Amino acid sequence: MKLPEGLAGVIVDQTRISSTKNEILTYAGYPITELKDVPYEEIVFLLWNLRLPTESELVSFRRELVSQMKLPAETVRLMERIAREPQHPMSILRTTVSLLGTTNDNEHDEPPRILAKMLTAVAAIIRIRNDQPIKRSKPDFGVVENFIYLFSGKRPTAEQVKMLNTVMVLHADHEFNASAFTARVVASTQSDYYSCLTTAVCSLKGPLHGGANEQVFKMLETIKQTGQDPLEYVERQLESGQKIMGFGHRVYKHGDPRAAILREIARKISYETGNEAYFEMEEQIRDFMFEKTHLHPNVDYYTAVIYHCFNLDRDTFTTMFAACRTAGWLAHIMEQREEGCLIRPSSEYIGETNRHYHADKEAHLNE
Structure with missing residues (x-):
């Protein structure tokens, strides 16, 4: 029996964290459309505890996260x-996560402290690569406000916080995606948090997973810098068999619900920052791609323009994805560790059989 390519649709385990059933993304049973404006800290609490926090719990949780936004x-x-x-920033992040697993009493690190470190590490990588000094978090800022401050060096406006908060919420988790499943496999061995996160970062780095947002903006930059017609460029790419990144999704055949929300954010922030040419180009390509292929934009398509409007370099886009997704990774690691079962699937061998070493060696010698 031939298995579906890439195990598409194959159920390998159960989870209470998130679901994409019927092409509807939910976190612990709540539709993402109802959560898009909820504070990021509240979403993290929900993913980790499978319930909403009380007001006092949320205040305490936010304070704990912010207090830990520092690096050894x-x-x-x-x-x-x-x-x-x-090196690619994701390679640097991979090494940084591994470093965090060897320093500063890491054996006693728990998820809140680990998430806070990850956000701070991503911001620090961005600052260092721009030859800018690393900033220290502000105790009176929230998590998202601090994150923007740490990578930009400027206190963000309330509107900027709101927009990036939604981006981070939409990227927080997505069921058994490649990086989450990778982290779960390692967690099933009872390995430590940082080992699990390191493997998740390695998985996310690939262009078919987290790296797609970079490829989307690379396409837009190429079109703009060379003065090409966007539709002619895309058509040539399709005719040559090239994949147009940012379109299609294995789960969402009728449109990624996250993309619909991100589209409005991309529209707003692009016009506010003088980057409307990129958004208008995306709209042209979006309509053309649907006409030609019936594919819809996915979460990476509009995120690329949003990150650019936050003055981020293209090669750091996937590290931003990692910063957002760490909450979900940690949720899956915790759930898998509680399950206490080693993930060790079997495979169907389809190679040669009935081979004998001595007979084959003798045959080769006689040739």
Whole structure:
């Protein structure tokens, strides 16, 4: 029996964290459309506890996360060296996560502290690569406000916080995606949190998973810088068999619900920052792609323009995805560890059989 390509549609385990059943994304049973404006900290609490926090719990949880948005001094010293190397930022993040697993009493690190460190590490990588000093979090800022401040160096407006909060909520989790499942496999061995997160980062780096947002903006930049007609460019790519990144989804055949929300954010922020040409180009390509292929934009398509409007370099887009998705990764790691069962699937062998070493060696010698 031939299995579906990429195990598409194959149920490998159960989860209470999130679902994409019937092409509707829900977090612990709540539709994402009802959660898009909920504070990020509340979404993290929901994913980790499978219930909404009380007001006092939310205040306490937010305070705990913000208080931990700092990195060990020894980690910073090493980061300042490796982050300047001509490597992809996701490679630097991969090494940084591994470093965090070897410093500062990491055996006692729990998810709130780990998430806070991850957000701070991503911001620090962005700052170091821009030859800017690393900032320290502000105790009176929320998590998202602090995150923007840490990577930009400026206090964001309330509107900027609201927009990035929604982006982070929409990226927080997505059922058994490649990186979450990778983290769960490692977690099933009872390995530590940082080992699990390192493998998740490695998985997210690939262009078919988290790296797609970078490829979307690379396309837009190429079209703009070369003065090409967007539709002619896309048509040539399709005719040559190239994949147009940011379109189609294995789960959402009738449109990614996250993309619909992100589209409005991309529209708003692009016009507010003088980047409307990129958004208008996306709209042209969106209509053309649906006409030609019946594919809809996915979560990566509009996120690319949004990140650009936050003055982020294209090669850091996937690290932003990692920052947002860490909450979900940690939720899956915790759930898998509680399950206490090693993930060890079987495979169907389809190679050669009835081969014998000595007979084959003798045959080769006689040739």
